[in-house]
Amino acid sequence: MLEHDPAPFPEQDGLNIAALTGLFRNTTNSYKFVFFLALLExxxxxxxxxxxxxxxTEITIEMLSAVWFAHTFFKLSFGAQDTITQKLDALGLDFTASESLSTREQSALRRAIANSDLKSALRLMDFVPYRLQIPFLEPQLRDIDKGAWMTFERAMPAIVNSHFQTVRPLYHYDSDNWKECTAIHWHPDWVRYLEQHQGIIHGWACWHWLAYMQRRNPNTPGLPNKLFPPSKRESVNKQSRYWREILNAAGDKPLTCIYTGEPLSPKHFALDHYLPWSFVVHDQLWNLIPAPPAVNASKSNHIPSGDHLRDLVDLQYDGLQIARRIFSPREFDRFTEDYIADLHLPSTETLLNYGELFNAYARTVEPLVTLATNQGFTSGWAYGSDDH
Structure with a gap:
């Protein structure tokens, strides 16, 4: 868990920096984080x-596109009361993207959202543009009941607009009438400040959103890497070499695919994430096994049937025994350090003990399978099953 707030922002004459740092106080839903990050983008x-x-409308599209990756690809929880993911699902988008969500794909996602019926999604604008600015107008709002939903929001445009030049909140609205508000207009001083300090402010907002999401996904692995798409997937050349040399060294007793039982070829295999990459967001060897390319493509991001856990351990154990024989001690230690760390094994000797290895996998994998299934990943996959 995150333990401390990042450093405060640089001061600026005439701007209420303390109000800026208080934007996310008393936040119970994701809207403020996503709204502010959408504004920065x-x-x-x-x-x-x-x-x-x-x-x-433009802000709504940006908000929905900002949560698409975390919700659709990684199936993160945004909280029981949070409706932004429901509004995204209601669009019924026919959109797929790679695991890195390239700039071109992000543009295509925004177009797909823009071409959808946004009537329900626009209800996000009923409150968050007004609630976000409360820290800037505390004295002016002293007699306003902030808990009176809609009554408070209806009062905000006129209050903000009338104090815009003196109090200088982040932005004002294009109407004093709540029903007629359709856009915000930034205060130019804040725009200059945000441009000058965009790196630290964006990082601060991301930090707060991550802290919020950690509270709602406390046991999810790799959460910091799931809020935003990575620029690109890391190379798995090292992992491919590890298994290729093991398969080559297997000799007359080839290792076999845990899903089909067919012999594995060192010249033609894919690396399969036993627990889907889109759940664990890493390429550690303890979760990677060779599989025929067609089998790997069929499995996609499904979770294997529990019957395959022992098969997984059998293949990993055989691979480790061969690796100990063919690699130098230094290389072997480098290849297996993640096994020992992530499976919580005390030593290399326990790693090479089948009973210890199986128990370590059971302790590690089974709770993760339960968590992934609860998050919406399809479990019970078997190659050739009619269900997949």
Whole structure:
């Protein structure tokens, strides 16, 4: 868990920096984090232009695209009361993307969202553009009941607009009438400040969103890597070499695929993540096994049937025995350090003991399978099954 707040922002004459740092106080849903991050992204995309309006529709599209990866690809929980993922699901998007969600794919995702019926999703704009600015107007809101939902929101546009030049909140609205608000207009001083300090402010907002998501996904592995798409997947050349040399050294008794039983070829295999990469978000060898390419493609991001756990341990154990024989002690230690760390084994000797290895896998994998299944990953996969 995260334990401390990042350093405060640089001071700026005339701007209420303390209010900025208080944006996420008393936050019970993801909306403020996603809304603010969407605003930062739109400012950056439009070269920090303070003159143009930022329409609610544009902000909504950016918010939905910002959570698509974490929700659709990694199936993270946003909280029981949070509706942003429900609004995203309701769009019924026919959209797929790679695990790195390239810039081109991100643009395509925004277009797909923009071409959907956004009537329900736009309800996000009923409150978050107004709630976010409370820290800037505490004295002016002293007599307003902030707990009176809709009554408070209806009062905010006129209050903010009337104090915009003196109090200088982040932005004002294009109407004093809540029903007629369709866009925000940034205060130019804040735009300059956000542009100057965009790195630290973006990192701070991400830090707070991560802390929020950790509370709602406490046991999810690799959570920091699941909120935003990686720029690219890391190479698995080292892992491929490990298994290729093991398969070559197996000789007349070839190792076999745990899903089909067919012999594994050192010249033609794929690396399969036993627990899907989209759940664990890593390429550690303890979770990687060779499989025929067609089998790996069929498995996709499904979770294997529990019957395959012993098969997994059998293959890993055989591979480790061969690896101990063919690699130098230094290379072997380098290849197996993640086994020992992630499976919580005390030594190399226990790693090479079948009973210890099986128990370590059972303790590690079975709870993760339960968690992944609860998050929506399909479990019980078997090659050739009619269900998949």
């Amino acid at each position: 739109l400012l950056k995309r439009h070269q920090f232009d303070p003159e143009r309006p930022y329409p609610y």
